[in-house]
Amino acid sequence: xxxxxxxxxxxxxxxxxxxxxxxxxxxxxxxxxxxxxxxxxxxxxxxxxxxxxxxxxxxxxxxxxxxxxxxxxxxxxxxxxxxxxxxxxxxxxxxxxxxxxxxxxxxxxxxxxxxxxxxxxxxxxxxxxxxxxxxxxxxxxxxxxxxxxxxxx
Numbered sequence: 068x069x070x071x072x073x074x075x076x077x078x079x080x081x082x083x084x085x086x087x088x089x090x091x092x093x094x095x096x097x098x099x100x101x102x103x104x105x106x107x108x109x110x111x112x113x114x115x116x117x118x119x120x121x122x123x124x125x126x127x128x129x130x131x132x133x134x135x136x137x138x139x140x141x142x143x144x145x146x147x148x149x150x151x152x153x154x155x156x157x158x159x160x161x162x163x164x165x166x167x168x169x170x171x172x173x174x175x176x177x178x179x180x181x182x183x184x185x186x187x188x189x190x191x192x193x194x195x196x197x198x199x200x201x202x203x204x205x206x207x208x209x210x211x212x213x214x215x216x217x218x219x220x
Contacts, residue, residue: 088106088109089109089111089139090137090138091106091112091113091138091141091142092114092115092135092138092142093113093115093141093142094114094115094116094122094142094143095115095116095122095148096114096116096117098142098143098144102142113134113138115134122144122148122149125149126151131155132155135155135159136161138163140163140166141156141163143165143166144167144168144187145167145187146174146187146189147185147187148169168189169187172189174187
């Protein structure tokens with residue numbers, strides 16, 4: 068509920084200001100693409116880990132910290148996918164809303180080196196992505212949905 072209220076306030080502040088898009092940061096490119104598609108020109112998305120890079124082992128750069136510190140909202144996958152995320156948020160003093168896209172979604176288990184682990188790749192299965200959307204946990208259908216209702220210019 069708190070998150071929906073935060074998005075509503077962001078949407079209202081953007082609608083009143085008229086021109087300034089919501090400043091959003093996404094932890095990796097696929098999630099950034101989802102947020103950009105929903106938000107269109109009403110959101111400015113900066114992606115920390117770009118295409119063809121490995122989010123699991125990524126080491127944030129000073130430019131990433133600067134982007135996050137200036138953002139209004141931060142979208143991350145969760146499930147241990149971004150091992151660096153908590154340290155980056157703490158180091159930047161980020162005060163905006165953090166959206167964990169996998170929150171509340173039943174994860175799969177995978178076997179890695181003979182050990183059962185949580186599979187953090189929640190977006191890779193169409194079935195799980197549809198489930199996420201049904202439960203309104205991914206920004207495409209839920210958390211960022213209010214961006215669609217901002218006035219068009």
